[in-house]
Each structure stands twice: as C-alpha cells, then as structure tokens.
Amino acid sequence: MLCVILGGRGFLGRHVGKAMAAAGYEVWSVDSAPGAPDDGLPWAAGEVACAYEDVASWLLLCGVPDVIVHLASFTVPAVASANPVEDSEVNLIGTLKLLMGLRQLSKQPRVIFASSGGAVYGRPLVVPLTEAHPTMPLGAYGVTKLAIEHHLRAESQLTGLPYRVLRISNPYGEWQRPHGVQGVIAVFAHRALQRQPVEVWGDGSVVRDFLYAGDVGTAFVAAAAHRGDATTFNIGGGVGISVNEILRTLESLLGHRVDRRMQPARPFDPQVNVLDISLARSQLGWAPEIAFEEGVGRSLQWLRGVE
Amino acid sequence: MLCVILGGRGFLGRHVGKAMAAAGYEVWSVDSAPGAPDDGLPWAAGEVACAYEDVASWLLLCGVPDVIVHLASFTVPAVASANPVEDSEVNLIGTLKLLMGLRQLSKQPRVIFASSGGAVYGRPLVVPLTEAHPTMPLGAYGVTKLAIEHHLRAESQLTGLPYRVLRISNPYGEWQRPHGVQGVIAVFAHRALQRQPVEVWGDGSVVRDFLYAGDVGTAFVAAAAHRGDATTFNIGGGVGISVNEILRTLESLLGHRVDRRMQPARPFDPQVNVLDISLARSQLGWAPEIAFEEGVGRSLQWLRGVE
Numbered sequence: 098m099l100c101v102i103l104g105g106r107g108f109l110g111r112h113v114g115k116a117m118a119a120a121g122y123e124v125w126s127v128d129s130a131p132g133a134p135d136d137g138l139p140w141a142a143g144e145v146a147c148a149y150e151d152v153a154s155w156l157l158l159c160g161v162p163d164v165i166v167h168l169a170s171f172t173v174p175a176v177a178s179a180n181p182v183e184d185s186e187v188n189l190i191g192t193l194k195l196l197m198g199l200r201q202l203s204k205q206p207r208v209i210f211a212s213s214g215g216a217v218y219g220r221p222l223v224v225p226l227t228e229a230h231p232t233m234p235l236g237a238y239g240v241t242k243l244a245i246e247h248h249l250r251a252e253s254q255l256t257g258l259p260y261r262v263l264r265i266s267n268p269y270g271e272w273q274r275p276h277g278v279q280g281v282i283a284v285f286a287h288r289a290l291q292r293q294p295v296e297v298w299g300d301g302s303v304v305r306d307f308l309y310a311g312d313v314g315t316a317f318v319a320a321a322a323h324r325g326d327a328t329t330f331n332i333g334g335g336v337g338i339s340v341n342e343i344l345r346t347l348e349s350l351l352g353h354r355v356d357r358r359m360q361p362a363r364p365f366d367p368q369v370n371v372l373d374i375s376l377a378r379s380q381l382g383w384a385p386e387i388a389f390e391e392g393v394g395r396s397l398q399w400l401r402g403v404e
Numbered sequence: 405m406l407c408v409i410l411g412g413r414g415f416l417g418r419h420v421g422k423a424m425a426a427a428g429y430e431v432w433s434v435d436s437a438p439g440a441p442d443d444g445l446p447w448a449a450g451e452v453a454c455a456y457e458d459v460a461s462w463l464l465l466c467g468v469p470d471v472i473v474h475l476a477s478f479t480v481p482a483v484a485s486a487n488p489v490e491d492s493e494v495n496l497i498g499t500l501k502l503l504m505g506l507r508q509l510s511k512q513p514r515v516i517f518a519s520s521g522g523a524v525y526g527r528p529l530v531v532p533l534t535e536a537h538p539t540m541p542l543g544a545y546g547v548t549k550l551a552i553e554h555h556l557r558a559e560s561q562l563t564g565l566p567y568r569v570l571r572i573s574n575p576y577g578e579w580q581r582p583h584g585v586q587g588v589i590a591v592f593a594h595r596a597l598q599r600q601p602v603e604v605w606g607d608g609s610v611v612r613d614f615l616y617a618g619d620v621g622t623a624f625v626a627a628a629a630h631r632g633d634a635t636t637f638n639i640g641g642g643v644g645i646s647v648n649e650i651l652r653t654l655e656s657l658l659g660h661r662v663d664r665r666m667q668p669a670r671p672f673d674p675q676v677n678v679l680d681i682s683l684a685r686s687q688l689g690w691a692p693e694i695a696f697e698e699g700v701g702r703s704l705q706w707l708r709g710v711e
Contacts (some may be wrong), residue, residue, distance in 0.1 A: 119505045176563055181499045181555060189551075190497070231538070236558050244496075244551040250486060251543050255485055 100124045104150040104168035108272045115140045116314025124157040150191040152198025164321045177238035202288040207259040214264035214372045217243045227371035232290045261320040266333035270310035271399035289347045289355045301364030304337035309390035309392030312385040333372030407431045411475035413442035415579045423621025431468040457498040457504025471628045474517045488528045514566040521571035521679045532680035559646035568627040573640035577617030578706035596654045596662045606669030611644035611676040616699030619692040640679030652703045680694040
C-alpha cells in the first residue's frame with residue numbers, strides 16, 4: 098500500500114510519515130521545501146520536491162497512491178487574516194487543483210485532510226465541541242480549512258472520491274519550531290530552556306486542547322483504514338490543559354521555575370476550547386496514548402538537541 | 405447616498421438597481437460586460453465597465469459608496485462543479501480582492517452579498533429552513549457562496565466592515581434569460597410561449613421556493629438601511645410552489661395547455677426546499693409583495709417583448 102504525504106517535511110508530516118511507515122505503508126514525501134543533505138526522512142521510501150498541487154509531476158515519480166495525507170499548508174492564522182487572497186490561493190485553490198488532478202485517475206486514492214479543530218468551529222457554544230457543533234470560523238485561516246472540508250464532501254458526492262477529515266487540536270512535539278507564532282508549548286519550552294521569561298495573557302487559566310504529534314500520526318493511520326460512513330473526526334487530547342498546567346509541567350521536568358511575564362487577558366480568547374473525541378474513539382478505534390508530561394518531555398529533549 | 409451594484413447589468417442587478425434608485429440612492433453599475441448602445445440602465449447615474457474586484461479603477465469613477473451590492477457571479481452550479489478551480493478564482497478570490505481594496509478606505513461601505521438559499525444549506529433536515537440550519541453545501545457553487553459569507557464575517561470582526569448576507573431562493577422575472585441552465589420559470593415560460601413541451605422530472609410534485617426579482621430588489625433596500633445585530637437573512641417567497649403549480653399558472657395566463665415531457669425523478673432532488681423568512685420579516689420589515697401569478701405574468705410579458 099502506497100501513501101503520499103503532502104507536506105512530508107513539515108512538523109506534522111514527519112510524525113505522520115513515521116506512523117504510516119510503521120503501519121506497513123510504503124511512504125513518499127511530497128514537499129516544496131527540498132531537504133538539506135543531513136536532514137533525511139528515515140521513514141520515506143522516496144521524496145519529491147515539488148508543489149503539492151502539481152499532481153502530474155509527483156504521480157510520475159511515486160506512482161498512484163492508495164492514500165494521500167494532505168498536510169500541505171502555507172499560512173498560520175495571523176498571516177491568513179492579513180492576506181486572505183494569498184491564503185486562499187495557496188491553500189484552497191491548490192487543494193482544488195489537487196482534486197482536479199485526481200479526477201484523471203481511474204482509481205482515486207483516499208485523501209485524508211488535516212483540518213483544524215481550533216479554527217473551524219469558531220467561538221464554542223458548548224464544550225467539549227462535537228463534530229456537530231456549528232462551524233463559524235473567526236478568521237480567514239479557519240474559513241479556508243472549512244471550505245476545503247466542504248469541497249472534499251462535494252467532490253466525493255460528484256466523483257466518488259474517498260476522503261476523511263481530521264480536525265486536529267493543538268499538536269506539539271519534536272520538530273515543532275519554537276520561533277513561529279503558533280505552538281505555545283514549543284515557544285514556552287524553548288524560552289524555559291533558555292531561562293527566559295514567557296508571556297502569559299490573563300491569569301493563565303485559559304484551557305486549550307493539546308495533542309502529542311505522534312498521536313496525530315496514529316490518527317492518520319486509523320483514518321486510512323477506516324470503514325464506515327463517518328468522514329469527519331475531532332482529533333484531540335481528550336482533556337483540557339490550562340496555560341498554568343503547561344508551565345507547571347515544564348517546571349517539573351526542568352527542575353527550575355519558569356518566569357512569567359503577565360499580560361492583560363485578550364477578550365477574544367475563549368476561556369475553554371476542548372474537542373470531544375468520542376467519535377474518533379468509537380469509529381476509528383483511536384485514542385491519544387502519550388501522556389502530557391511524556392510528550393512535553395520529548396519536546397524538551399528534541400529542543401535540547403537542535404539548540 | 406451612493407450605491408454601487410457589482411453585476412449591475414445582470415438579471416438581478418437590473419432589479420436591485422431599480423429598487424435602490426427608487427429608494428433615493430444615487431446608483432452606479434459596475435459590470436465587466438459593457439452594455440450595448442440600445443441597452444441603457446434607466447436607473448443608473450453612471451456605469452463602469454470593469455472587473456468587480458478592480459476596486460481602485462471603479463472607485464476613481466464612482467467615488468466611495470455608502471453601500472455595495474455584490475451580485476457579481478460568474479458561474480452556475482453545474483459549471484462550478486465541473487471546474488471548481490475557476491469558480492473559486494473568479495468568485496471567491498475576486499471577492500477577497502474586493503475586500504482588500506476596501507481595507508484601504510477610511511470609511512468602509514456596507515457590503516450586501518447575494519448568497520444562495522438553495523445552495524448553502526445542502527439537503528434540508530427540516531423545512532422551512534431557518535438561518536440556523538446547518539450549512540452543508542452539496543456542490544462547489546454553494547461551497548464558494550458559504551466561504552464568502554464566512555470571509556465577510558471574519559473581515560467584519562477584523563476591520564469592522566459592515567455587511568449583510570441575503571440568502572436568496574430562486575428568483576424569476578424580467579431579464580432572466582430562458583436559455584441558461586438555471587431559472588426553471590424562464591425556461592418553462594419561454595417553451596410555453598413557443599408551444600414547445602417542457603421537461604418535468606418525476607411527477608411534478610417537487611416543491612421549491614420562488615421569489616419575484618423585484619422583491620429581491622426591495623430586500624436589498626431593506627438590508628442597506630438595517631440597524632440591528634443580525635447579518636444573515638433568508639430572502640424567499642415565503643411559500644413553496646410545486647413544478648405542477650408553475651405549469652398550471654402558465655396555462656392559466658396563456659389560456660392554453662403546456663405539454664409535459666415526463667422524465668424519471670432525480671434521486672438527489674430534495675422533495676421540498678423552502679426558506680423560512682421570519683427573520684427578514686421581523687428584522688428587515690421586508691416581505692414579498694408580488695403574487696406568484698402576477699410575477700409570472702410579468703416574466704411572460706418580458707419574454708414576449710424580446711423574442
């Protein structure tokens with residue numbers, strides 16, 4: 098069974114590629130970023146450096162896959178809101194070109210799309226959020242993710258394309274860069290390692306849903322093999338974790354205090370945002386396996402190695 | 405008060421332009437299709453022939469409007485499904501370019517967007533459909549309409565852009581061309597006038613929501629002046645009308661029988677699709693005013709004049 102990972106060189110791509118290879122797939126990476134000579138993908142049977150939507154080019158090299166893991170994404174929420182035209186061009190139009198490329202095939206692969214459990218629902222009306230919660234994204238990033246979900250369903254109804262959507266919460270783990278605008282755990286861990294203070298908005302009681310990236314990998318493995326009518330699954334940690342709990346976990350692992358620099362609470366931040374993962378548990382037979390302290394420990398270990 | 409109609413030369417544009425002018429606005433049309441010399445827009449203070457997303461060009465000629473009526477749309481459902489890349493490029497990316505153009509203004513106009521009550525909800529779970537019904541569009545056309553709605557909300561939250569969304573049912577009336585793939589009333593009326601048979605899928609009992617286009621015009625007038633928190637309104641006829649009722653109405657107006665050519669029912673057609681217009685009635689103080697027989701009579705009259 099052949100699996101192509103679009104965005105295989107990214108943070109999540111490396112975890113999902115490893116998990117798919119461990120599950121027995123021959124796994125190829127397609128990524129517009131060519132890898133450095135010393136940065137191989139140990140799980141990859143092969144790599145193609147090209148745009149993910151350039152289907153004809155990568156099909157020629159990998160062959161027709163059974164499963165496409167679609168992790169290619171070129172914006173984060175702040176960038177998407179600042180420039181929604183570019184966000185839609187690279188993420189939405191690119192995905193539609195991908196789907197048009199797949200229309201040419203006699204047997205369509207299963208497309209598994211990484212959507213965002215933090216962005217497609219908008220402000221939670223109830224927590225934990227089930228997949229049936231209204232989808233009212235607050236920014237362009239979530240609008241694009243949601244539009245891609247809808248296009249996959251429409252394409253499936255029109256052409257029979259098999260697909261699954263995973264609405265992932267906040268992933269963290271090895272290969273998450275600490276210098277971006279996303280990834281609070283990587284940012285905090287990096288600063289704590291450097292003995293620098295971290296910025297906390299409000300009193301640190303805000304609760305979010307965090308998931309170790311290796312557990313995201315096993316969710317894709319489960320979605321690749323899923324038989325059943327459900328197509329869209331929340332993939333989260335199953336419990337909420339506050340900003341203060343992140344800091345206590347880091348302090349416990351590091352054995353020293355992490356300085357906080359308190360900032361005023363941001364009124365647009367919902368107090369609690371946690372995904373209900375019952376459907377993934379029952380339908381995919383999937384659950385997160387790595388405890389929070391273990392996952393944060395692995396992040397710290399990886400950051401120590403690259404810094 | 406200045407109003408710019410994007411798509412002012414289209415079927416709905418002509419009705420909305422007339423209604424806005426009657427309500428006292430100075431109305432300009434922006435339309436990529438230049439008008440023929442004998443096809444003036446009697447309600448228009450001026451016209452610009454350019455792409456709707458080329459904001460800088462038309463602003464230079466019209467000035468900064470108080471209200472933008474966004475009717476520019478370049479696909480119908482079948483075309484959008486056949487080529488979703490092009491659909492998104494012209495309709496979604498174009499609209500985002502419009503919004504980016506408006507970010508430059510010190511005072512943003514109110515944007516009133518013509519969405520589709522027949523496309524954004526998908527298969528009805530209950531009828532009549534309220535604005536709170538889940539939005540699960542069945543095809544690319546509806547996905548794009550819905551994504552534009554979400555982008556308007558996101559833009560409003562980010563920049564304060566004032567906006568309203570009108571989810572219009574199936575409009576009919578003068579200027580609706582009878583040779584397209586949409587507009588069953590225009591198609592039936594044209595064929596009935598030519599004494600040609602009409603094609604009916606199933607037994608003709610399928611019920612849809614039809615609205616005379618002049619009543620769409622008054623809905624835009626009401627949305628332009630609306631003060632209140634609601635942003636999104638169903639705009640429909642308020643009652644369901646079956647295919648057989650359309651044919652009986654035509655027969656009554658024409659005084660002769662219309663031949664049916666029966667076709668097998670299409671399994672993907674919902675039996676009933678009607679919008680609940682309570683919110684527009686209470687919030688906009690709007691209701692359809694033209695009875696179905698009167699509206700169909702006007703359509704017939706117009707078709708007689710152009711054929």
